[in-house]
Amino acid sequence: MQNITYNETINENLKESILKALGEVMDPEIPNLSIVDLGIVTIIEATENGTYIELTPTFAGCPALRVIESNVMDKLMENGFTNPEVKTTFHTAWNSNRISEKGREVLKKHGLAPPPKEGLIELTVLSETPCPFCNSRNTTLKSPFGATLCRTMHYCNNCLQGFEGFKPVV
Amino acid sequence: MNISEKGFFAIKEMLYKIADDQLILGHRNSEWTGLGPVLEEDIAFSSMAQDKIGHSLAMYEILSQMGESDPDTIAFMRNDDQFHCCHLVEYPIGEYEFSLMRHFFFDMAEAIRFEMLANSTFEPLAMVARKIKGEIKYHTMHAQIWINQLGAATEESNLRMQKALNETFPLALGIFEPGTHEEILAEEGIFEGEKALQDKWLQLVTPILEKAGLQVPSISSITPSYGGRFGSHTPHLQPMLEEMTEVFRIDPSAEW
Numbered sequence: 391m392q393n394i395t396y397n398e399t400i401n402e403n404l405k406e407s408i409l410k411a412l413g414e415v416m417d418p419e420i421p422n423l424s425i426v427d428l429g430i431v432t433i434i435e436a437t438e439n440g441t442y443i444e445l446t447p448t449f450a451g452c453p454a455l456r457v458i459e460s461n462v463m464d465k466l467m468e469n470g471f472t473n474p475e476v477k478t479t480f481h482t483a484w485n486s487n488r489i490s491e492k493g494r495e496v497l498k499k500h501g502l503a504p505p506p507k508e509g510l511i512e513l514t515v516l517s518e519t520p521c522p523f524c525n526s527r528n529t530t531l532k533s534p535f536g537a538t539l540c541r542t543m544h545y546c547n548n549c550l551q552g553f554e555g556f557k558p559v560v
Numbered sequence: 561m562n563i564s565e566k567g568f569f570a571i572k573e574m575l576y577k578i579a580d581d582q583l584i585l586g587h588r589n590s591e592w593t594g595l596g597p598v599l600e601e602d603i604a605f606s607s608m609a610q611d612k613i614g615h616s617l618a619m620y621e622i623l624s625q626m627g628e629s630d631p632d633t634i635a636f637m638r639n640d641d642q643f644h645c646c647h648l649v650e651y652p653i654g655e656y657e658f659s660l661m662r663h664f665f666f667d668m669a670e671a672i673r674f675e676m677l678a679n680s681t682f683e684p685l686a687m688v689a690r691k692i693k694g695e696i697k698y699h700t701m702h703a704q705i706w707i708n709q710l711g712a713a714t715e716e717s718n719l720r721m722q723k724a725l726n727e728t729f730p731l732a733l734g735i736f737e738p739g740t741h742e743e744i745l746a747e748e749g750i751f752e753g754e755k756a757l758q759d760k761w762l763q764l765v766t767p768i769l770e771k772a773g774l775q776v777p778s779i780s781s782i783t784p785s786y787g788g789r790f791g792s793h794t795p796h797l798q799p800m801l802e803e804m805t806e807v808f809r810i811d812p813s814a815e816w
Contacts, residue, residue, distance in 0.1 A: 451614015480687040533600040535607035
C-alpha cells in the first residue's frame, strides 16, 4: 500500500490483518472509500506492547477527523489488537496523490471527479476536470468550494449535469 | 538550529496573532452562511470559515503543546484585550464587496506567510504551514476570480470595489504591525518578519488590483491601523466575542 511506514519488526501476517481492518474503516463523508485508499494512514506499528496507527488530515479543518479516529479505535478493538492507539498529526502532509487507484475508482462511482494527478491547483487545470459521468473535458468550474471542504463544484457542458470534484491538494 | 528561550517566547507571541486572525476572520466568514448573494458564494464563505477555524485550532494546539491552555479555553475564555488579531478581521461583514476585499488582502498575506513559515526552523509550525499553504490556494484563487470579475465588470461594480479597497487598505496594512520580537524570530530562522511579508504582499497584490482596473493608494500616504497585535481593538471585537463564546460559557466543562 502507498506510503505507509511500518516498524521494522512487524511481520507480514500482522501487517495484512491490520491493513484489512483499516480497509474496513470508511470515510464518513464518502461511504465505500476506505481510509487506506484515501491515503490518510501514514504509520502502522505493531509490537508486543500494542498497536499504533498514525493518520494525517486531508484538510486541517475537516470535522470528520475525530470520528475517523474513534472508528479506527473501535475497529482495532473489535479485531482484538492489543493496546490500540490512534493519533492524527501533520508529520506527513496529505496530498491528493496519496489516494490509491482503487480510491479514485470509488470516487468516480460516487459521482465525484478524482483530483487531477498533476496536483497543480490552477484555474486552467480545475476548469477542465473530466466529468465523472461521461468523461468529457468540456466542463466548467462553478466554484472552488463545495458541500465539504474537500470538494469543488463543476458543470458538464456535454452531458448537461452538475457534478462535484475531489480537490487536488499538493 | 536550536531555538533559544527567547525564541520560544517570540514564537508564542507570533502564534497567538496568527491563530487569533484565523479564528476571528473564520467566525466573520461564517456570518455569510445563509446570506451569501448567490448560493455558491454562501458555500464559499462557509467553507473558508471552516478552513480558517480549523487552521486556528492547529495553531492553538501548538501553543497548547508549548504550555499554554487547551485550545477551547484559549479560543473561548478571553476578553478582547487578550486577543492579538489585527483590526481588519474584526469588522462586521458589511457589504459583500467589503468582505471580498478583506478576504483578498488577508488571504494573499496568509498565503505568503505560510510559504515563509514552511521553511521555519521551528519544525512543529513548519509542518502545519506546509499543509495549510496548499489549502489557502483555494482561498486566494476564489478571491482573485472575484477581484478580476467585479473590478472590471460595470461602472457600479468598479466604484464599489474601489471604495471597498480604500476602506480596507489601512486595515490590511495593520496585518503587518511589527511584534516586539521581530529580530529574534529572524535571527533564529523562525520567521523572516512582518516587514519582509508586507513587501512581498504589496508586490503580489498591486499588479492584480491594477489589472482589474483598481487604483492602489501609495503606501506612504496611509496610516496603518495598528494596535490589534497588542490588545487594542475596534469596538467591533468584544460584541462578536460575546456572541461567539455564548454557548461555551454557559458550561465550559460540558462534553461535546
